[in-house]
Amino acid sequence: MTVLTKYLLLGALALSAVNAQDSSSGGDSTPTPSSSELASSPSTSPDTAAAATPVAGNGNASGFQFKETYPADSAKPSPKPEWMQIIANANITDAPVVKANGESGPQQQGDADPYCDWTFTTCTRDTDIVTCPKGQWGITYDDGPTDFSPKLYDYLKETNQKATFFMIGGQVVKYPDYTKRAFDEGHELAMHTWTHSYMTTLPTEQIVAELKWNELAIKEVTGYSPRFFRPPYGDIDDRVRSIAKALGFTPVIWNYDTDDWMVAETPGFQEQWIDGNATQWAAAAANTNEGGISLEHDLYEKTVDAAIRILPTLQKAYKVTTVGQCTGQQSYKEGTAPNNSTSAAPSSSSSGVAPNGSTQANGEQSKDQEGAASRSMDSRTAIGVAALIGAVSSYLFI
Numbered sequence: 001m002t003v004l005t006k007y008l009l010l011g012a013l014a015l016s017a018v019n020a021q022d023s024s025s026g027g028d029s030t031p032t033p034s035s036s037e038l039a040s041s042p043s044t045s046p047d048t049a050a051a052a053t054p055v056a057g058n059g060n061a062s063g064f065q066f067k068e069t070y071p072a073d074s075a076k077p078s079p080k081p082e083w084m085q086i087i088a089n090a091n092i093t094d095a096p097v098v099k100a101n102g103e104s105g106p107q108q109q110g111d112a113d114p115y116c117d118w119t120f121t122t123c124t125r126d127t128d129i130v131t132c133p134k135g136q137w138g139i140t141y142d143d144g145p146t147d148f149s150p151k152l153y154d155y156l157k158e159t160n161q162k163a164t165f166f167m168i169g170g171q172v173v174k175y176p177d178y179t180k181r182a183f184d185e186g187h188e189l190a191m192h193t194w195t196h197s198y199m200t201t202l203p204t205e206q207i208v209a210e211l212k213w214n215e216l217a218i219k220e221v222t223g224y225s226p227r228f229f230r231p232p233y234g235d236i237d238d239r240v241r242s243i244a245k246a247l248g249f250t251p252v253i254w255n256y257d258t259d260d261w262m263v264a265e266t267p268g269f270q271e272q273w274i275d276g277n278a279t280q281w282a283a284a285a286a287n288t289n290e291g292g293i294s295l296e297h298d299l300y301e302k303t304v305d306a307a308i309r310i311l312p313t314l315q316k317a318y319k320v321t322t323v324g325q326c327t328g329q330q331s332y333k334e335g336t337a338p339n340n341s342t343s344a345a346p347s348s349s350s351s352g353v354a355p356n357g358s359t360q361a362n363g364e365q366s367k368d369q370e371g372a373a374s375r376s377m378d379s380r381t382a383i384g385v386a387a388l389i390g391a392v393s394s395y396l397f398i
Helices: 003-025 035-040 046-052 081-086 149-158 169-174 176-184 204-222 238-246 272-283 301-317 323-327 360-396
Strands: 136-144 164-167 188-191 292-297 319-321
Touching: 081 204, 136 301, 136 323, 149 176, 149 301, 164 169, 169 176, 169 204, 176 188, 176 204, 188 204, 188 323, 204 238, 272 301, 292 301, 301 319, 319 323
Parallel strands: 136 164, 136 292, 136 319, 164 188
Antiparallel strands: none
16 A cells, blocks of 8 residues: 555545544534524424313313312302301401392492491401502402403513402312413412302301302412402402401402493493593502502403503503502412512513524524534544645655
């Protein structure tokens, strides 16, 4: 074998080694994916992925199984004996059960209001949460979860806004996935009773059942027991307050009512009235001595649409928070949930999120990885080229 042949063989072997190393490491054929690309890469077949994706309108796509046997959706609930034992030695106000007049609700007898009945005189006690401090606004939504709730959840997530949701017990059992999503995304879950009845018209046993079944359903889904409840229609008196207190619950009323439910139930009600009220509330923010807690609903598509429209107006005038945040009170009996933060998440404009969902940090990392791969490739190629040059040079000058 001649000297030239030997050198050419060495050069060829060097280039082969370079190519083999490049092939095993991925080289320039497939750049290392960023963390965002890895997160978005499908790990299942299309059929499996479709099955794992919740279908719109299905609030229990996960197949969540409740351990408890709950009352029917709109049935009058009965309390467990152990729940009645909780209030056995409590100081329950001896107020009469108020007579109801069908859908018209409780009927006041005379002009006196010895038991501070909100329905009659909008009377409240110091233990009722009615508003937030000046400059703050507690954003609340009642009667969910419903098929329309995810649209509101999506918007709140996009805008990094946390809210308080007063959920009906039967709806929680019907839509456990939506309940869990709201909780996991950092919203404050509170109670709106089991059957959405006028509470002052109910006997003590049913008031206990309305609250405790509602609490139990939310706890079974989330692991946490709400402290806040909103009496349907705001209907509360001292008897209801004392029962709720004995059970560990705090009533939340409101001082700004959007009347949004009327857009779906009252002919002639105009949607722009909701927007007009919100504009007036925002304009008066600087001149009021207190903040606000608004009453809204995620019950209908139109109420959700209205909620999405007016939220930016309120955000410009107030620091919009959950009820627990603006009052400094604990949301759950077990303490602060790990996903409930008192500080808002950074907006997308400051978090480095690019339109495709990747981040600036990941983008820079990808550039660095590509640069490093290119430099490594260049160095390995240089070795092979040097070997060939050496072979040729040796032949020329041998």
